[in-house]
Amino acid sequence: MRITRVEDQCNLCGLCVNDCVAGVWRAVNGRPEAAAPEFCSLCGHCVAVCPKDAIVHDGIDFAQTRPVDKKRLDPEVFAEIVRSRRSIRRYKADRVPDGVIEAILGLCAWSPTASNKQDVAFTVIKNKDVLQAISAAVFGIGTKAYRHSRKGLGKLVYKALQKIAPGNDLERYMEPMPWYLEQQAAGRDLILHNAPVLILVHAPKKGRFHCENCNIAAGDIMNHAHARGLGTCYIGFVTLALKIFPGLRKLASLPRDRRAYACLTMGYPAHTYARTPSRRPRPVDWLR
Structure with missing residues (x-):
């Protein structure tokens, strides 16, 4: 794979060397050179960072590269x-x-x-x-687990899990299962x-x-x-x-x-949402 620079376009800024984490681009006698092209991961950073379009790279599809339109980068x-x-x-x-x-x-x-x-x-x-079959299969797994949790050894295991980890996800999904079954029988895909x-x-x-x-x-x-x-x-x-x-x-x-x-x-959503939801702030620890 050929990776090189166009000598008469390059301004020797060295950005390709500084930005190449794979060690392809290196300073050789004070000039940037693609010294180890076999290490290239095809990230395209050297092409993207070059201010003079001076990089030739056979592994990059230049038809897909274009100048970044910074005016369209709106954080809000x-x-x-x-x-x-x-x-x-x-x-x-x-x-x-x-x-x-x-x-x-x-x-x-x-x-x-x-x-x-x-x-x-x-x-x-x-x-x-296929969509209906996947949904039915997954819901059937949950239904089978629920029925096992209501009797015999399955019930004992379920009760033990409730004591070991109260409020766990298993309980969260098992306890409302009668309502889920009613909804499913009425045609709702849960x-x-x-x-x-x-x-x-x-x-x-x-x-x-x-x-x-x-x-x-x-x-x-x-x-x-x-x-x-x-x-x-x-x-x-x-x-x-x-x-x-x-x-x-x-x-x-x-x-x-x-x-x-x-x-x-x-x-396409059946409903529109006029307001954003509320969310708890995420904890952030700082090491300064």
Whole structure:
């Protein structure tokens, strides 16, 4: 892979050397040189930081690079997106155009990944039969667990867990189960919320930082979708079930060598929200 600089354009500022964490760019006899191109992670920092467009890099698609439009970087706009976004659990029946989904997921190519592995991928499920089957399967798991907790050994285990960890998530979901069952019998989807789209954010099973990479992308999806007038909801039960039940993986067409680290419903919200929610301030410890 060829990485070099255009001699008559370079002003010898050395920013490429200072910004290269991989050690590709180094000062050689006082001049910046791509001394170890084999170490390049294709992050593109050298191209982005060069004020003179003096970098030649065969691994970078220059058709995708452009000057940064700093006038569009508005912190108040971004803050409003974050503050006003809600987890949507009631959706309109309207379909989400494929082009809109592609645009949202396409932007995730710029979501950071550890060591610039760029190994995050997506499975988009829009088939209603598959969506209903996934929802029914996951709700069925919860229903089975609830019924076991009401009798015999399962009841003893459940009571023990209540004493060991009062107020835990197991109790939070088990105790309202009669109401959940009533809602489900009335046609309400308490898992995927009748959303028209389910997005699995996945990465290789083996390796490091895949969970972090996928969830950074998931955050970008949620905020970008909200900015486009769409709603999303993070469905942790589906993420968990996909790790445990092979049949559900097959139903969702999740590739065998991949693991879903985040699952999101998507659609147009059935309701609009006129006010932002209240949130507890997050603790911050300072070491100065």
